[in-house]
Amino acid sequence: MGRYAFSALLLMVSSLASAAQPVTVYSYRQPFLVEPMLDMFTKETGIPTQVVFAQTGLEERLKREGRLSPADVVLTTDISRLATLVDMGLTQPVNSDVLNENLPSQYRDPNNQWFALTLRVRNIYSAKDRVGPAADIRYEDLATAPFKGKICMRSGKNAYNIALVASMIAHHGEAETKAWLEGVKANLARKPQGNDRAQVRAVAEGACDYAIGNSYYYGKMLEDDNQRGWAEAVVINFPNQNDRGAHMNVSGGAMAKHAKNPEGAQRLLEFLSSEQAQGLYAELNYEYPVNPKVAPSELVASWGQYKADVLPVAKLAEHHAAAVKLLDEVKFDL
Template identity: 65%
Template sequence: MFAKKMFTRGAALIALTTASFSTLAEEVNIYSFRQAFLIEPIMEKFTQETGIKVNVLFAKKGLIERVKREGELSPADLVLTTDISRLVKLTSQDLTQSVNSDILNKNIPSQYRDPENQWFALTTRVRNIYSSADRVGPVDVTYQDLATPAFKGKICTRSGKHPYNVSLVASVIAHEGEANAKVWLEGVKANLARKPQGNDRAQVKAVKDGLCDYALGNNYYLGKMLANPKQVAWAEAVSINFPNQKTTGSHVNVSGVVLAKYAPNKENAVKLMEFLSGDVAQQMYAEVNYEYPVKVSVQPSKLVASWGQFKADVLPLAEIAKNHEAAVKLLDEVKFDL
């Protein structure tokens, strides 16, 4: 059971098993792929302002299957995810319902929400290319460059099947078509310094250790490493680069939220969704997790801002997400992880 390994307890954020989830009017229940400690301060603030208690069930995997299995009896009001692929999966499996909210539509740019109002982004994160600060320095680089001969034996990355990389491949398909994306993937694979492995932080460590000169990684991991005394040296060993600034712009993924199809506390859930898109929660997201607020008027943290401004890919995420299955297929075809 999830209850054995994943819960934290606070004044407003209470992690419970399904059996003890409540459907009282003053509560709202969340299934979360986002770690509880990251969202706890935000949920506590929501409770302070509204009097609505937030119950959170956290797990790294299996929540979509759980919601589907529970069906109409599910206590879940909202599902929080860490990437677009899970948002689309929830929607495609008919586990969500639309939310027509002027507040959400005002706070969240159209490219970061579902055209049918089934899912909404809450933060954005860039798929950056890190380079060795000593051996390379800052570079003007594109994702396409990673497949060129100049990068032979110089790239580290986590599994191609990880949602962050699947989304990147899907964006390449959206811009260039499947045939060109396959050629690109083959080129990137040929340039890898080692078999895909580990997480994004492990790639930065590999750059520090001299195993490679370039690594794919989300922007917020740099902030997390700088905040971790044991990993500061890793972070200081790399430069953070925003790819494709002269072409399509950097690929951006999102964390997001959906309203569960059978939400027992729908009204409270929508209030929480609107709160999460507002100034207070958006600023807290920025400061706590080094992500970019989805609400344009809210500024990133000082650390994140110090990395510089960048141009993001303007292609709607809904268009990119249509290519996720094709992206997984290509990754299998080129045997990227083998």
């Protein structure tokens, strides 16, 4: 075999080995949602994946593993965890024309450290029989006298509510947001408790007339025989439609700081932003696609069009610490 032929063979073998190198994913997202997309990614690219699923503790694990960590990509469920990964120095930038084209700048980190992959609205639900639609409702209204004793809400320290408070700070400042939190707390029908679905159940059972919850839980309850009645007892309302628009949170992904397969990691993030994967996200979990070329699922579309807050999601991360501080100051959960 000639020298050039041998060099070409080595190059081909090296390329094949690189293509076969797996992408290791650390994921807060549930297996039922992630696995179909990873299978599709492998089918499309030939790149296998390995997944570590967890409900908590991935940040601490990455920090503990340091340079020895096998993680290439981290998938999270909200902006707070994306921001924490960056603050702990556990990510690295991804400079990708594909990601920039597929994802609006509002839903990307300004320094390319993370990328939103799905959207969800923080809706206000109203009792269908006792209240009916509340089309003009605003988050600000929840602190006013007509809502006294009528609101159910999970812990203020839940990541979804911290992000909502952070958005209020971004729009109104800390002093006004603190007053708003005090007003909402005074209007609660019970102490904060349970998850988002539990709030809708409480409305259905008459414990309160209004509840705050993410949009995709509404779809998940409608598909659950045991929970459909809860969802059918409420109206899903998109807040602040006559001013700034409804508060948006995201799930997203980032490349791990010590990724062993950065090329594969970038290809996976790009794939997850593609029309194909975004459509699957929409169908499987009733979330809104980030890629503007992709329509929501038929069920989600049936809830109606809405105006989204144009506040860059990165601003929520900037005000995260202040939001937690205000929740502590007003003793929201007590």
